[in-house]
Amino acid sequence: MRPAFPLVRTTTPVPEAERRAVLAAPGFGKHFTDHMATAAWTTAEGWHDRRVGPLAPFSLHPSASVLHYAQEIFEGLKAYRHTDGGVRLFRPEFNARRFARSAERLALPVLPEEDFLASVEELVRADEAWVPGAGGEASLYLRPYMFASEAFLGVRPAEEVVYSVIASPAGPYFPGGVTGITLWVSSRYTRAGRGGTGAAKCGGNYASSLAAQIEAREHGCDQVLFLDDTGGKGDLEESGTMNLCLVTSGGELVTPGLGTILDGVTRDSILALAAEFGLTRVERAVTFAELRAGAADGSVTEVFAAGTAAVITPIVALKGEGFEFTVGGGAPGKYTLDIRGHLLDIQYGRAEDRYSWLRRVV
Ligand SMILES: Cc1ncc(COP(=O)(O)O)c(C=O)c1O
Incomplete structure (x- = not known):
């Protein structure tokens, strides 16, 4: 079956030696994987253009409404490597439902739960090599987010919206032991x-x-x-x-x-x-x-x-x-x-x- 967020693989991934160096000391929120998931929404078309593609900057008109009226939401969850080599997400359905509630409060379109889950899962599969090894407290942090991309000035819900997920390897939060x-x-x-x-x-x-x-x-x-x-x-x-x-x-x-x-x-x-x-x-x-x-x-x-x-x-x-x-x-x-x-x-x-x-x- 064709994945809901089909993958277009990057032709310029981060070289393996560089990725390994990042994974040896990832910190938090400083390094990003090779790919990102995206989908677009318009009032006319609804959700469309779902994909996982190369990590790349967005091009936004200076009047894009998120820049002025902050119509934006996000989520945060982690993928964990187990000793069997597999990778698991922790309660992503909870994040999907919370994302939907945040969307309603910010007058953004609700992303169906299955799209939220598929986008996260397919990004993790594409960037599996970025999931830190088992045995410690490192993980791959996933950041789904949605913003009003429509170019206009005026306080009303945007009619064009972008959804995306990026991923960032995260090191142990307390590398020196848990401190108060x-x-x-x-x-x-x-x-x-x-x-x-x-x-x-x-x-x-x-x-x-x-x-x-x-x-x-x-x-x-x-x-x-x-x-x-x-x-x-x-x-x-x-x-x-x-x-x-x-x-x-x-x-x-x-x-x-x-x-x-x-x-x-x-x-x-x-x-x-x-x-x-x-x-x-x-x-x-x-x-x-x-x-x-x-x-x-x-x-x-x-x-x-x-x-x-x-x-x-x-x-x-x-x-x-x-x-x-x-x-x-x-x-x-x-x-x-x-x-x-x-x-x-x-x-x-x-x-x-x-x-x-x-x-x-x-
Ligand atoms: C304001 C706020 N409260 C609580 C939490 C903890 O939520 P969670 O356990 O879902 O990460 C977060 C983290 O996302 C937060 O930003």
């Missing part, structure tokens, strides 16, 4: 409001988070923690690119409920796994005051952030205007590290895939 980070609790910036785009994965959310990230760095912190209100009060939302989880002395795994935050694949997977660790999953609003008091009296024993890039990052301290405190004695917690290890074992095929989360591509 400090979050800056921004009392100046929020990330989302009710009715806004907080639950969508659109570029604008990230552009507006940058000033808060700079603020965090200026205060010696690694990342920002957004609350749902300014003034350092309100409910916990999420970090720049990660959802937030708390472990309590009462054996609960608590995470803020959905609404104005991203519905993370990692968050959802951890909630599903909680019972295996003897933890009760709880999705509810958590005020910052509750977190601070819990860290002080020991009822909040661990805090971690969850996302595709780092899987799980221990949060060992929080800082804001006029305060600073540690969680769990300032060291990564046992549940945090155990859950992290277990999720990685599932992703890399070292633990049983009880929930059928893996999808074989190669």
